[in-house]
Amino acid sequence: MAATSRGISKSLLPPPKTRASIAKRLSAVTGQLATAAVTAMEARHEWYSQLDARHRSWITLVAQAGIDGFVRWFADPDPSRPSTTEVFGSAPRELARRISLFQTVELVRTTIEVVEEQIDEVMPKNDRPFLHAAIVQYSREVAFSAAEIYARAAELRGAWDARLEALVVDAVLRGETDETVLSRASTLGWKTTAAVAVVVGPGPTAEATPTIESIRHEAAIAGIDLLGAVQGDRLVLLLGGDRLTEPDHPLVVVRRFVDEFGPGPVVVGPAVEHLMEASVSTRAALSGFRAAVAWPEAPRPVSAQDLLPERALSGDGHARRSLARDLYGPLAASGVDLIDTLVAFFDQGSSVEGAARTLFVHANTVRYRLRRVGELTGYSPTDARDAYALRLALTLGRLLPPAETA
Template sequence: MSSAPSNSRLVASSGTQLTGKELLTRVLGRMDSELPWFRVVPIARRTALESIISSLIDAFVSYCSHPDPSAVPRVFSEAPAELVRSISLEQTLQLIRSSVAAVEDSLVGPEAAAYREASLDFSRQLAFEAAELYAMSRASSGLWDSRLEQLAIDAVLSGRGLAEMADRLRAVGWRGGGQTIVVVGAPGDEVDEDKLRRLVWNAGADALAGVRQGSVVLVLSMAGDALPRNGDLPEGGTDAADRLASLARDVVSEVLTRTAVFGDVVSELGDAAASARASMFGARVVHTWLQAPTMVRANELLPERALNGDADARATLVQRIVVPLEDGASDWLETVAIYLDNGRSIEGCARALDVHANTIRYRLARVSETLGFDITVPRNAFVVQCALRLTS
């Protein structure tokens, strides 16, 4: 066992005592110069790593005061999920070596030799802890890696082999698979994956993240235990769907910076393909709605999607708008069409149909009640007009 230095101070060549902040600055400077991968780590991920490095420095100083190989502080146990997802085991060992070497180079005076001797035991024990951490993580997550995640996103978007992929994800420790929502960011947006995963895990869910056609694709899924496999929402499922939709809004506000398109919440991951396609198509056309909110549902973009060739959007417009108008009173369809063709002028519509303006107001009120939205609102009128044009 190494002999302990008489005190735990680290002294620089100038003779002044080094603070933890000064040591951290020296360590980060050394890592920036020696480790190319560290220089290009995303800011949020670098912040998490800097926190680990700071803990490592504190642990090293503490250990050198009372060196005991059987009692090395467990530096990595505080943030194992972030570490394993952020960097490889090889990079972690490089982090340890650079950190300890930078601290050793800062030592001068009679205690320097004792510190360096103690650092050998410290580095060795810390390397063992890191190896153990990565081994345990791999054992708990099976064959999970980024390639599997990207294959899963491809399956969600295409709908091919999605049920089998959901089973495969669960087999390797992914805890999603229950109620699911797909969110697609605007082209060019980026996502902080570390923050994303912390948010969804704290909410009892899991996530898949990737980039397709230049857009960030997020698949958020609640834990799938005890959910039915028949595609129906379970009892209390509406509340759970609301919670998932709320989580999606929270995630978007935290990890994305531009407009994001939300699909519908579905009962399980295996049913997410149609919702994902709607979100992807919506993300491609959302820029054409100049006053679109920053968080917009794919079904709020039905006219833009339909006009750009989305057959699902066209069928939905017909089913939700044209069919109810045709099934309603005999004068509804004509009244709505003429009202819209006259620039939403009630008086102009009344003259064209040779009826009183109040009759038009009454009919429009009945139509709005049936459709579930006020067709006199400009955006809603545009949606209805698109539906009528698509079937004319």
């Protein structure tokens, strides 16, 4: 096997002295090669002609630098892997933002094709095989260099987006959502002007960025905007979409990616009308996340509304007032019969017949009143979990001032 340097097989290269002579002849026509390459770009690529004069001049500079770099590399007495940093370093960074990676590949391909064609026209026949073999290796390194530049730019962009996203999520959690936050969210692709829900769960066991991107993909399939960030041991997500106002739809969406969270409860806050009001959903989700330890059998994900009893017992004033206002309030407003029936039902071990005997009414009357309780509150006294919330609501409703239960 022929010995090789890092650049090209030495068996394909002439002796250094011959190579220097070829390079000298080639350097005499580099201007002609660059001109032919730019002319071909204008003819083959419509988007190139739409660039302004400044950007076209930068591309000409890159093409000339690439050809000059090839000549220097080929003339090196002991050529190693071509250094192409000087090729793309000859143009400002703005050029990478102005033309895409696909367009850069088109330009590199066009330049190589034109140079190979010109070699067959302007160089002696004996020089051509060596130059063709060498340009294949050099053009490969140019392509790798271009890919590296765009990959680095993508990484920097991704890191900046992640920091900006974390700032938006943090501002929402702190209840500081203003026009600046809305503008930043829009920059990150947030389009929702309707319902918003906040999700809080354990941080992922894997890398945060790939996890959030995986969740974002699932949310996009469900037609939901998403912003997310890891804060300490928590993963916080902002969901946005018209359908979040539908009953249980936020839970349906979160089930698509709930396994991306770490072990532990995943709590979904109530949907609110706008990102500016997301602090309401945030408060409920965080409170539920802290209190969920008291209900280890809770479904995953679980609504913050379903954790009202645990939240109330853990000191959440909003949860206490919600139980008193939304459960006890309607019962009190309907008259004493429903409350008395509910108390008797619970005191008699959830026995309809026992409650009927205590109240001196027919059992069907008790059943009717219990159904009425369910209609007014959304909680069924015959369901163990709902009964737990109703018992707590009775106590809180009696404890809190009437103004807080109205």
